[in-house]
Amino acid sequence: MERPQPPEAVERPRLRRAAAAFTSLMAVAATSLVAGPAATATAQGPCALPRTAAHHSLGLDTWNNAYPRPARSLDAVMIFLSFPDSRPLATTEALVADHFPATSRFYERASYGRFTLRAHPQLRWFAMPQPSTSYGIRRDWEPARRTAYLRDALAAADPEIDFSRYDVVYFVADPDAPGVDSDATKVVNFDRPMRADGTDIKRVVTVFERHPPDRNVLAHETGHVFDLADLYHRPTNDKGDWDTYVGDWDVMGSQFGLAPDFFAWHKWKLGWLDRRQVSCVSPTGTTLLTLDPVAAEPSFGGGGGAGTRLAVVRTGTDSALAIEARAATGNDLHTCTEGVLIYRVRSGKASGGGPVEVVDTHPDSEACWERSVYPPLADAPLEVGETFTVPGERTQVQVADRTSSGAFTVKIAPGG
Numbered sequence: 068m069e070r071p072q073p074p075e076a077v078e079r080p081r082l083r084r085a086a087a088a089f090t091s092l093m094a095v096a097a098t099s100l101v102a103g104p105a106a107t108a109t110a111q112g113p114c115a116l117p118r119t120a121a122h123h124s125l126g127l128d129t130w131n132n133a134y135p136r137p138a139r140s141l142d143a144v145m146i147f148l149s150f151p152d153s154r155p156l157a158t159t160e161a162l163v164a165d166h167f168p169a170t171s172r173f174y175e176r177a178s179y180g181r182f183t184l185r186a187h188p189q190l191r192w193f194a195m196p197q198p199s200t201s202y203g204i205r206r207d208w209e210p211a212r213r214t215a216y217l218r219d220a221l222a223a224a225d226p227e228i229d230f231s232r233y234d235v236v237y238f239v240a241d242p243d244a245p246g247v248d249s250d251a252t253k254v255v256n257f258d259r260p261m262r263a264d265g266t267d268i269k270r271v272v273t274v275f276e277r278h279p280p281d282r283n284v285l286a287h288e289t290g291h292v293f294d295l296a297d298l299y300h301r302p303t304n305d306k307g308d309w310d311t312y313v314g315d316w317d318v319m320g321s322q323f324g325l326a327p328d329f330f331a332w333h334k335w336k337l338g339w340l341d342r343r344q345v346s347c348v349s350p351t352g353t354t355l356l357t358l359d360p361v362a363a364e365p366s367f368g369g370g371g372g373a374g375t376r377l378a379v380v381r382t383g384t385d386s387a388l389a390i391e392a393r394a395a396t397g398n399d400l401h402t403c404t405e406g407v408l409i410y411r412v413r414s415g416k417a418s419g420g421g422p423v424e425v426v427d428t429h430p431d432s433e434a435c436w437e438r439s440v441y442p443p444l445a446d447a448p449l450e451v452g453e454t455f456t457v458p459g460e461r462t463q464v465q466v467a468d469r470t471s472s473g474a475f476t477v478k479i480a481p482g483g
Contacts, residue, residue: 111335114347114379116387116414123296125422126385126414127336133269134294135234137174137182138338143235143289145188146224152198153244157278162239163188165278166285173286173318176397177329178339179365179373184289187233192241193223199246204275206250213255217271221261231266235292237285239274251275252284254291283322290319295333296418313425314444316393316408320423321440328362328398330423331377331391332412346378353480354378358390358407360473362397374474380462380481385415388426388462392475393448403435406448407466407475409457428455451475 111128118126130136145167147159167186174184196219203212220238230236240247252275260267272288291297298313298320315324317333334340348354356378365373378390389412394405409426416422428449433442449455454465461482468476 112342112345112347114345114381114387115335116385116412119385119415121415121417121420121422123291123294123418123422124414125296125332125336125412125416127332131294135292136338137178137184137293140183140185141234142185142187142232143237144228144230144233145186145237145239146220146228147189147192147239147241148195148220148223149192149241150195150197150199150244150246152200152246153241155192155241156243157241159188159190159192162242162278163190165276165280166274169283170285170289173283173327173398174289176362176364177334178337181339182337184235189224189228193220193227195219195223199240199244202246204240204246204251205248208251213273217255217261217273221263221268225263228263230263230268235289236268236271237274238271239276242276242278247275249275249277252288254288281322283318283324283327286327287318287322290329290333291418293337295319295329295336296416296422298421298423299419300421301419308441310441310444312421313410313423314441314447315402315435315439316410316425316444316447317423318398323440325435325439325445326362326393326399326402328393330389330410331361332389332410332423334361335377340376344374344376346375348378348380348479348481350381350481352482353478355467356477356479357470357474358392358477360392360394360396360399360405360475362399363394363473364397378477378479380460380479382411382460382462386411386413388412388457388460390464390477390479392477394473396473403438404446404448406450406453407464407477408448409455409464426455426457428453 115128116126117128118124149155171184174182202216203209254270254272256270260269298317299309300311310321313320315326317330318327335345346356359374359376361376380388389410391408393408395402411424413422425444425447427444427447429446434446436442439445449466451466451469456463463480465478466475467478
């Protein structure tokens with residue numbers, strides 16, 4: 068749960084349950100693609116960066132078929148695991164309520180109703196054969212012991228669960244067992260899939276959350292199931308700020324963020340925005356756009372996010388500037404600032420390596436120090452009447468107005 072204390076008083080490793088995802092996964096690397104020149108057009112247009120071999124690459128000219136794409140309804144099974152050294156104190160029903168329907172609602176809002184995550188909790192405990200302390204559960208988990216845990220979990224559940232019916236697998240451990248470390252929640256990808264019921268299980272979500280859990284933690288982990296990268300920065304020895312890349316601005320950066328809705332770039336990658344809702348900015352002249360806030364519900368028919376949600380300035384073979392509007396609505400209801408957000412996207416950067424970096428348009432100030440995970444970026448958006456030239460790119464962004472419907476009128480000049 069979030070604690071209302073200044074960020075400097077917060078123990079960052081405690082807030083980053085998913086930190087080991089890029090250090091201890093048995094990763095399934097994305098298919099390597101040859102990056103073309105910056106002006107190369109794809110079905111998504113000339114601003115769609117190429118997918119690269121980087122783990123969870125944010126390139127979106129093609130989809131990595133090793134992952135399920137959340138452009139339709141998907142089914143998730145939730146399996147509860149008990150251990151011989153502990154008697155569960157929480158009921159399975161209570162643990163389900165920790166995550167659902169909140170996680171499904173998060174995705175329904177984020178996708179503008181295009182995607183439904185259907186949870187199928189198995190309301191009983193499946194007995195693990197070994198004590199919880201024998202598995203060495205922790206954030207940076209020793210691979211052999213983690214593998215033993217997953218094999219035992221699958222063996223315990225397989226006689227009663229038909230895994231062929233599900234797209235996503237959540238293994239939820241008894242949170243009160245003595246060997247369970249709540250920092251070990253993560254997605255595990257397999258070099259060689261586990262096999263059950265004639266189905267390859269390529270990844271599972273291992274849930275070790277306390278009861279009640281961290282806010283939005285399962286939305287974050289489920290994002291990895293859909294090939295989204297970690298957007299936080301893991302500091303040396305886990306000491307220091309974790310949120311210097313994107314702050315509060317995407318659940319893949321922090322499950323505690325004040326504005327946790329997915330970046331519009333993520334929504335484009337996942338198929339929730341189509342090409343008509345993305346403006347590829349001309350490299351010359353000035354482009355005038357009206358941007359609907361990313362988290363706002365569509366104001367008219369046509370499916371998906373309806374109006375324009377994202378402007379893109381291509382800056383290199385595998386890099387771009389993304390420009391979108393953020394407002395206090397939907398998944399972003401509790402944001403403490405509104406305006407036009409600018410961020411860099413690099414499809415060659417791996418998960419945890421800074422594939423997205425928010426541009427701080429107010430570098431000499433901060434906001435919401437009592438609630439934000441990283442106050443220096445809490446006031447990153449440009450407000451109406453402000454103009455900013457992106458350092459190193461010479462692209463100038465001006466927020467000219469805000470319409471009565473809440474959209475932002477933006478002028479973008481790539482030449483500065």
